[in-house]
Amino acid sequence: MKIRYFAWMKRMVGTGDEQVDLPAEIRTVGDLVEWLRKRSTGHAEALADGSAFGAAIDRRTVPFDTPLAGAAEVAFFPPFTGG
Amino acid sequence: MAVRVQEADFDVGAELASLTDGNKRIGGLAVFVGLVREMHVREGLHRDRIDTLTLEHYPGMTEQALEAIEAEARQRWPLEATLIVHRYGRLEAGARIVLVAVGSPHREAAFEACEFLVDWLKTKAPFWKLEETPAGEKWVGAHQEDDKAAARWEKKQS
Numbered sequence: 001m002k003i004r005y006f007a008w009m010k011r012m013v014g015t016g017d018e019q020v021d022l023p024a025e026i027r028t029v030g031d032l033v034e035w036l037r038k039r040s041t042g043h044a045e046a047l048a049d050g051s052a053f054g055a056a057i058d059r060r061t062v063p064f065d066t067p068l069a070g071a072a073e074v075a076f077f078p079p080f081t082g083g
Numbered sequence: 084m085a086v087r088v089q090e091a092d093f094d095v096g097a098e099l100a101s102l103t104d105g106n107k108r109i110g111g112l113a114v115f116v117g118l119v120r121e122m123h124v125r126e127g128l129h130r131d132r133i134d135t136l137t138l139e140h141y142p143g144m145t146e147q148a149l150e151a152i153e154a155e156a157r158q159r160w161p162l163e164a165t166l167i168v169h170r171y172g173r174l175e176a177g178a179r180i181v182l183v184a185v186g187s188p189h190r191e192a193a194f195e196a197c198e199f200l201v202d203w204l205k206t207k208a209p210f211w212k213l214e215e216t217p218a219g220e221k222w223v224g225a226h227q228e229d230d231k232a233a234a235r236w237e238k239k240q241s
Binding site for chain 2: 004006007008056059060061075077078079080081082083
């Protein structure tokens with residue numbers, strides 16, 4: 001599965017995207033966040049506060065309790081500030 | 084009926100001309116052009132001038148999100164033409180960031196739909212602004228006023 005990070009999350013993690021092989025018990029976006037936090041201190045820092053960022057599965061914004069089944073790409077990002 | 088995300092600048096006059104070209108049912112166009120404004124930020128004793136920002140986005144999702152917002156506008160108002168052009172990359176004060184144009188037989192629909200599109204694209208399209216200040220780079224945080232502006236267009240649950 002491809003994981004992507006944007007804006008300050010990308011800087012903290014140290015990469016904009018990475019490929020991961022998930023254990024079977026990681027079922028939802030929330031499970032994935034907890035699992036990713038253990039990868040490095042940068043990951044832990046970027047993903048520390050679940051209220052500070054959002055997630056998308058295959059380019060569609062989703063809540064953290066969404067199942068990952070069938071997902072090819074999961075992205076994490078801070079609130080949008082365009083316009 | 085078009086959405087474009089690009090690094091290059093756009094020509095407002097040319098964009099509007101091609102939007103209305105050949106469609107005589109349009110009675111009016113409402114247009115919003117967003118610009119990079121020069122800002123002054125005070126932090127302690129320092130007064131920083133911010134005159135450059137970099138817009139990052141999520142290619143693929145951005146276009147999809149803008150198209151969804153555009154489709155929502157067309158469902159809510161009788162529109163003949165819509166256009167959203169949003170830039171990314173490094174932009175200096177005075178530069179154009181975004182163009183939203185809406186054509187309708189009637190002005191009320193055009194004004195309302197244009198405002199709706201701007202409010203929603205600010206909170207629902209994956210763009211992030213990075214400001215360059217003399218003290219370093221700073222990611223722009225979300226504004227509560229923008230969330231409020233976007234929320235007034237949410238349909239009431241019934």
